[in-house]
Amino acid sequence: MATKYSLKVYRYISFQRFCELLFHQELALVNPSKWPDQYETFVVRTLKNLQHREEMANSFAQYGIHCEKHFNSFIETIQAITDDMFCLCFSRSKDAEVMWNAYNYDNHAVMIRTSVDKLLELDSDSLSIFRVQYDLDRPCLETLLNNTTFTDDGIVLYDGDEIIRHKRKCFKYENEMRLVGSSFCTVPHRINDGILYLPIKDISYFVERVMVHPLADDGYVALIRKMCMHFGIKFWGRSKIYEFKGM
Template identity: 25%
Template sequence: MNIEYINIDQNELDKPLYRYLDFYRVVQMLQNNEIVFVRPEKWEDPFETYVINSQILYDDGGKLIHSLNGVIHGICWTKNYVSDALWRIYSPHKMAVRIKTTPRLLIESIESSLNKYDRSTFFIGKVEYKSQKQIIKNAKDIASKIGGSGSDKITAKSLLLKRKSFSHEQEVRTIIFDRHLKAKNGILKLKIDAHKLIQSVLVDSRAPDEMLNVYSMYLKKELNFKGKVDKSVLYKNLDKLIINKK
């Protein structure tokens, strides 16, 4: 298996990455020791798959449809450690959590799982945010290169382009080309040491305090999670401002 970096430097490998998700998904990760990748067509923004869904039409009437769609799977992370927007998007019921890891831990986890699959390719990279006009302008040039030399990296780069309106996400993506066809129904599950991958769990600040106790007890006692479990203070009520005057 090959690992390649896109828009990310070696000195960033130990900086934190976060993912906002439902608590039961964290439980699944820790119980099953697995991480789940999905096909990009499950992502909501149509511009994220604009290039890989393209077709090439030839003068003789021939048509080329990119054949990589079925083998590409990804998972999204963020560098943004505190974000009102991300909590509201991924925790509409106010009960979700945020897990913390690093690019290095991600790479080590995925590498150990994919080592025996020598035809698979793994990319980790930061998303670039461009205007819609820029993405459309560059799309034809990028799409025309898919299928040639370095095709996997070009395709992965196309999945690291998003419109500027999403820049608050500060995304880092891990992308796998699953040429061993291990995925089922568009979902690729890899066995990892989830207890090593997840460094901490942070509960939505809007959740009742009792939920922090419930979550923490379950993670610690039932799943033997050793990392820190805490509650965000983003929406914590402030003490009343009192000004003393003589």
């Protein structure tokens, strides 16, 4: 049985992203504000929505927290953490038909395999990884308040990952894990336009396997095979999920 850190994870990407990964040899973590799904920053948007102020004041009161005294500072803290948060999403689902469909890229999608421990090795002091919970229909403010200490000197949030740990149930098929870092990552890196780039020392070690879309044409399969051979990466070939294997 795989441990948490030896767990294999998969990422379904476009040919362009695949080329960037191999030739630049770096992993690109994106600030959640750049993600198209606005529910990814649900907590920040909810806190800033005055229509929810009374409901949030009740939540503060349940925890014995003076809302008028701490609310604005709480919003500023959550916003600051979110602004300095950079993430990359992986799936625990190998060669999954639903993922090939969701990330099709005109049948040119590429699936790469790595592991949790290899992700964390990129910056063992600064990175974290967690499983996404598909329960955004449940209140998340209470969970954040459970992880926060309010004092006269300031506010401390003990688990900033909680801000983006939750998604809607309609995305449950992604079976997602999220890698999270910040501008305070200890390894040399660069940040540009809301993207944090982490260098990969050995791409053939980091990328364990590569597979291409089940409907990819032969020429494309041959191209990805040559690229994998050049970089010393094992090639799994084209996905066989649509092939008839007999009864």
